[in-house]
Amino acid sequence: MSRPLGRVALAVAALAVAGLSAAAPTASAAPVAAPVVAPAAPPRAATVGVDQPAVDLSTLSMIPTAMAGVLNPDPARTQTSSIASSVWSVRQAGTKIFVGGMFLDVKADAAATAVRQPFLAAFDVTTGAWDSSCRPALDNAVYALAVSPTGSLLVGGEFTTVNGAARPGLVALDPATCAVDPTFPDTVERPYSTQRAAVRDLVVADGKLYLAGNFSRVTGPNSTHTGVFKVARVDATTGKLDTTFKPEVTGSGVWGIAVDVPRNRVHLGGWFSGVAAASGTSNYAVVDGTTGALATGLTARPRNNTARTEVYDVELGTADRVYVGGSEHLLQMLDAGTGDQLAFSHTGYNGCEATRFTWCNYIGAGGDFQVAERIGKYVFGGCHCNDDYVGTSPTHYSSVTKTFTKHKHLMAYEAGTETLVDSFRPDVDGAVEGAWAVGSDTNGCLYVGGDYTKGGAAAGRSMWVSGIAKLCPKAAPKPAGDTTAPTAPKNVEAVDLGGGVLQVQWTDSTDAVGVDHYRVAVTGGASVDAAAGPAKVTGVPAGTATVTVTALDAAGNVSAGAAVSIATGRTGGDTASPTAPTGLAVSAAAAGGAALTWTASTDAVGVKSYLVYRDGTYVGWSATPAWTDSAAPAGSALTYTVRATDAAGNRSVKSAPVTVTLK
Amino acid sequence: MLSKRGAAAALLFTALVLGVAGCSGPADDGTHTPATASATAAPTATGPAVQPIETATPVAFDRDAATAKARNEIGEPWRLDAAGATACARAEFAFRSPETGGDLTAQLEQLRSAVRKTKSTALREAVTALPAGAAATDVRSVLEVCTAMGYQL
Numbered sequence: 001m002s003r004p005l006g007r008v009a010l011a012v013a014a015l016a017v018a019g020l021s022a023a024a025p026t027a028s029a030a031p032v033a034a035p036v037v038a039p040a041a042p043p044r045a046a047t048v049g050v051d052q053p054a055v056d057l058s059t060l061s062m063i064p065t066a067m068a069g070v071l072n073p074d075p076a077r078t079q080t081s082s083i084a085s086s087v088w089s090v091r092q093a094g095t096k097i098f099v100g101g102m103f104l105d106v107k108a109d110a111a112a113t114a115v116r117q118p119f120l121a122a123f124d125v126t127t128g129a130w131d132s133s134c135r136p137a138l139d140n141a142v143y144a145l146a147v148s149p150t151g152s153l154l155v156g157g158e159f160t161t162v163n164g165a166a167r168p169g170l171v172a173l174d175p176a177t178c179a180v181d182p183t184f185p186d187t188v189e190r191p192y193s194t195q196r197a198a199v200r201d202l203v204v205a206d207g208k209l210y211l212a213g214n215f216s217r218v219t220g221p222n223s224t225h226t227g228v229f230k231v232a233r234v235d236a237t238t239g240k241l242d243t244t245f246k247p248e249v250t251g252s253g254v255w256g257i258a259v260d261v262p263r264n265r266v267h268l269g270g271w272f273s274g275v276a277a278a279s280g281t282s283n284y285a286v287v288d289g290t291t292g293a294l295a296t297g298l299t300a301r302p303r304n305n306t307a308r309t310e311v312y313d314v315e316l317g318t319a320d321r322v323y324v325g326g327s328e329h330l331l332q333m334l335d336a337g338t339g340d341q342l343a344f345s346h347t348g349y350n351g352c353e354a355t356r357f358t359w360c361n362y363i364g365a366g367g368d369f370q371v372a373e374r375i376g377k378y379v380f381g382g383c384h385c386n387d388d389y390v391g392t393s394p395t396h397y398s399s400v401t402k403t404f405t406k407h408k409h410l411m412a413y414e415a416g417t418e419t420l421v422d423s424f425r426p427d428v429d430g431a432v433e434g435a436w437a438v439g440s441d442t443n444g445c446l447y448v449g450g451d452y453t454k455g456g457a458a459a460g461r462s463m464w465v466s467g468i469a470k471l472c473p474k475a476a477p478k479p480a481g482d483t484t485a486p487t488a489p490k491n492v493e494a495v496d497l498g499g500g501v502l503q504v505q506w507t508d509s510t511d512a513v514g515v516d517h518y519r520v521a522v523t524g525g526a527s528v529d530a531a532a533g534p535a536k537v538t539g540v541p542a543g544t545a546t547v548t549v550t551a552l553d554a555a556g557n558v559s560a561g562a563a564v565s566i567a568t569g570r571t572g573g574d575t576a577s578p579t580a581p582t583g584l585a586v587s588a589a590a591a592g593g594a595a596l597t598w599t600a601s602t603d604a605v606g607v608k609s610y611l612v613y614r615d616g617t618y619v620g621w622s623a624t625p626a627w628t629d630s631a632a633p634a635g636s637a638l639t640y641t642v643r644a645t646d647a648a649g650n651r652s653v654k655s656a657p658v659t660v661t662l663k
Numbered sequence: 664m665l666s667k668r669g670a671a672a673a674l675l676f677t678a679l680v681l682g683v684a685g686c687s688g689p690a691d692d693g694t695h696t697p698a699t700a701s702a703t704a705a706p707t708a709t710g711p712a713v714q715p716i717e718t719a720t721p722v723a724f725d726r727d728a729a730t731a732k733a734r735n736e737i738g739e740p741w742r743l744d745a746a747g748a749t750a751c752a753r754a755e756f757a758f759r760s761p762e763t764g765g766d767l768t769a770q771l772e773q774l775r776s777a778v779r780k781t782k783s784t785a786l787r788e789a790v791t792a793l794p795a796g797a798a799a800t801d802v803r804s805v806l807e808v809c810t811a812m813g814y815q816l
Contacts, residue, residue: 079737191713192759192806192816195737214736216759216816227762246763250752252736252815271736273814277752277773279745 052092052440054376057412059473060446062427064455066513067128069466070103070121071114073451077102078141078158079195083433086467087449090439091145093153093175096122096131097441099449099468100142100155106130109512110464120155122178125441127481128470134178137163146202148172148209148236152181156199156211169197169215186239188215188232189225198253200270201313205259209236212268214253230254231268231292247292248276249285256313256372258322260336264289267322267336269311283311284324286339298339302357304328304349315372317379319416325369328360331381333418343418345369345411347385347395353402364390373438375446379415382435382448387637396420410435410448428455428469429636437468445472457633460508460617474531486511486551488560489518491620493609494547495649497536498570502547503649505534505611505618507631509551509559516554521561522547533618542569574648578603581610581625581642581655588662593630594638600625601644601652608647613654615639634662716806716816735813742812746780750790751809753777755816758802767799774805783812 075081087101099121105114106121108130115130119142122134136155144156152172155162162171163180172184188211190197197215204210210233211218217225218232220241230249233242247266251273258267266287268275275285276294286295303309305328315323317333321342325331333343346352348366351359367384374380388406389395396407398420405422412424430452437449449468456463486509494504504520520535521527523546528537537547545568548561578601589595601607612620612627615638619629632638638661641654735741743751756763757770771793778790789808793801810816 082738190816192716194715195815214815217762227759229763248752248756250755250814251748271734273743273748274752277749277756277777279749282748 052373052375053442053444055378055440055444055446056376056473057378057421057424059444060424060471061474061514062425062471063459063461063514064426064428064463064465064469065128065445065472066109066463066511067468067470068106068108068123068130069464069468070099070101070106071466072104073102073467074104074118075102077119079198083436085433085436085450087437087451088141088143088157089145090437090447090449090468091147091153092125092439092441093145093147094151095125096134096175097125097128097439097447098122098145098153098175099437100145100157101437101449101467102141103467107466119157119159122175126443136173136178137161140196143198143200143213144202146204146209147175148184148204149207150237151175152184154184154202154204154209154236156202156213158196158198160196169199169213170211184237184239185219185221186234186241187219188213189217189219190215192216200253200255201257203257203259204236205261207236208233208242210257210259210266212254212257212270230270230272231257231266244290245292247287247294250274250277251282256311256315256325258314258316259289260316260322261289263336265295265336266292267314267316267324269314269324269326271310283309283326284314299334299341301332301334301339302341304330304346304352304357304360310368312368312370313372315374315379317374317415317418318377321416321418323372323374323379323381323418325372325381325383327368329366329368329383329385331369331372331383331413331418333413344399345381345413345418345420346397347383347408348390350397350404352397353399363393363395365395367434370434371436371438374415375438375440377415378412378421379418380410380412380438380446380448382410382438382450384432384434385409386430386432386434408434409450410438425458426469426471427458428452428465429457430454443472445470447471454633456510457636458615458617460614460619460631461510462631462633463510482513482553482555483557484512485557486515486553486559489549489551489562492547492549492562492564493611493621494545494564494566495608495645496540496566496568496570496647497649500538500540500542500568502537502540502545502566502568503534504537504547504549506549506562507619508532508617511551511553511557513553513555515551517552519550519552519558520547521550540568544568570648574605574646574650576604576646577650578607578644578646578652580652581644584640584642584655584658586638586640586658586660588660589628589630591628591630593628594632594640594660594662595626595628596640596642597626598642598655603644603646603650605646605648607644609645611643611645611651613641613643616641632662637661716803716810735815737815739813742783743786743809743814744782746777747783747786747809747812748814750774750777750781750786751806751814754790754802754805754809757797758799758806761799771797771802774802783808786812 073084073086075084086103089100104118106117107114119138120136122131138159139161140159142157146154153175160168169188172181188197199213201212212231231247233245249272252271255270269284275281308327311326313325320336322334322336330346349360351361365387369383371382388408394404394406400419412421433451435450439447452465455465489506491507546565548563550561551559581598583599609621639657639659641657643654644652753774760767789805
């Protein structure tokens with residue numbers, strides 16, 4: 001779940017990734033109000049290593065790219081059975097994307113038959129297809145994945161056997177064959193407990209592998225058994241235990257670990273009662289990188305709930321920052337040198353900042369931050385925050401901007417300042433658990449894992465997603481082997497704006513891989529390509545025109561066309577807009593979907609049609625003040641608005657919104 | 664299958680969670696199913712054999728301990744106050760000192776000091792019962808109390 005801040009980029013070194021460069025440390029965080037303190041100047045420049053390949057959020061599509069998925073989580077195969085997330089970790093090794101978790105099956109697409117491949121599966125990094133030649137056999141859940149300096153896939157979890165051999169908690173696999181790498185001998189034990197030993201996090205830094213969990217012994221080369229306290233450091237290639245590094249963590253488990261190489265410190269987060277039995281060290285502590293002794297003199301971390309202080313992940317940002325995510329619905333950015341809180345984000349609370357964390361008010365929704373992952377210049381924070389608003393109140397708060405915004409599941413922050421990337425809103429949804437894993441690949445795609453089940457809803461699409469969602473650059477390489485055309489667009493509507501200009505819009509198509517763009521063609525030769533509607537076509541002659549819209553995917557497959565005829569040649573005259581529709585009402589339609597009615601608008605010349613929007617996206621039109629959205633999904637809040645158009649192309653303002661949740 | 668102690672812990676945890684606003688754990692609010700102590704297979708211990716302490720005879724929850732809203736990693740209620748947690752950590756260090764190279768004498772001294780501040784009668788009594796010059800194995804009785812109160816090894 002976490003990564004090192006260090007001078008080496010070992011985790012993907014074996015990938016020989018071309019074009020990656022170390023991100024320069026960013027400037028200090030902008031000052032923010034109490035309880036956030038002004039950042040201290042770093043004692044020395046920290047060279048930032050690169051773990052997972054960088055992604056460019058300015059080009060990333062928020063609509064997922066199709067890939068195979070994982071499903072049927074089995075919480076009984078874990079000790080933390082209340083967390084039913086299919087996916088716990090995702091990592092590229094070689095040409096494969098490995099997905100680990102508590103799932104039992106993999107599936108190629110919505111219509112395919114599920115295939116039993118529990119806890120760890122591999123997918124082609126380009127096509128997203130399941131790699132059926134890679135069939136590692138583990139008997140219990142996988143929580144953490146990393147890549148060794150020699151390119152092996154390091155796997156941590158709660159399993160006891162791998163490919164039929166005893167390998168409790170930790171194993172290295174050859175990513176090409178998925179066979180056990182016999183040169184890496186380490187496993188973990190928990191002999192004083194009836195619970196299985198578990199490895200919750202793995203970080204490779206400076207040639208060392210840091211492992212964290214709830215184990216109390218490490219079995220190393222030559223079958224040595226050495227007592228440890230939930231954290232250990234071994235040679236990432238040979239597995240030899242570093243016995244000088246012995247943090248004394250007690251209580252429950254360590255869930256996240258981050259290695260600050262320049263400061264020679266290691267940050268620990270989890271459910272533990274303390275380090276070295278010192279007061280004030282429960283659930284988050286910093287230890288010396290050489291001995292594992294508790295680092296002292298750091299500012300105590302503010303907490304917004306005295307009963308809920310668990311930490312799920314820690315991560316190094318840039319500019320000497322460390323992120324701590326967990327209860328209660330909180331992601332904090334601390335100064336890695338002093339421990340001062342520099343910024344924070346939370347969901348479902350208010351009042352924390354104004355009261356300097358002495359009192360916080362739970363307003364509903366939101367969820368704990370359970371993964372923090374730095375990829376390139378961003379830190380991604382994931383939580384089980386499935387609702388981005390309560391009533392009319394947005395739930396995500398940023399101390400940097402001091403504003404609440406509608407964000408959920410997975411947020412992106414500038415790594416050095418915790419400034420929210422407002423435009424990053426992945427169009428994926430799940431049931432309860434939210435995001436537990438974040439990864440990236442050498443094609444520039446971002447992966448988010450959890451209990452995801454669908455995608456594209458915000459764009460009016462209904463896409464199958466299962467456990468893991470893949471977001472790729474909009475100009476992603478053409479997927480090989482895609483011969484399936486998108487579905488035809490629907491509800492095409494054209495308006496003559498005058499002067500030979502038509503404005504056209506439609507309801508989006510769906511595609512197995514993703515629609516790349518739309519082509520709007522008008523009889524007589526005029527046409528235009530557009531990423532989305534509405535689109536304007538110019539040079540249309542007077543008379544009667546037929547407007548045809550087709551969808552194209554990245555492989556060049558073209559959908560069937562959807563057409564509408566329109567009288568053209570308007571020269572002007574009516575410039576007045578219709579009145580806005582009023583009295584919008586939404587109810588469940590008898591045949592399924594949402595039935596909308598409203599009071600008709602008025603216009604100086606005459607209302608031509610009404611345009612219907614679901615969550616801000618155009619979904620259809622009607623010539624009368626009623627329409628049924630037969631594609632409306634059930635189970636989530638949908639907000640509708642309607643606007644009127646007249647024959648001259650003038651549009652009214654939108655009606656007052658109405659929100660409904662269909663059963 | 665839940666152990667007797669695990670089932671009792673789950674019930675108590677449920678009762679504790681119901682009265683607490685905010686997020687009850689790693690699931691969304693209002694939809695969270697409280698965790699239970701999941702039955703798990705015996706560990707594959709390939710090192711020196713030891714008897715798991717958490718299978719020892721359960722010690723009843725100490726009604727004198729401070730009411731705790733926190734949980735341990737598997738969702739059981741945490742019935743140790745801060746001083747009790749510190750004492751349990753010292754007990755673990757003492758018990759495991761032969762394999763970790765710890766200083767048994769120093770840890771026992773720290774244990775006896777730390778336990779004075781806890782409100783847990785059972786824990787105080789377990790430490791008091793330790794003989795002078797106790798061996799590391801003697802501390803098992805203290806850890807049995809600790810694990811019955813949510814402390815995990």
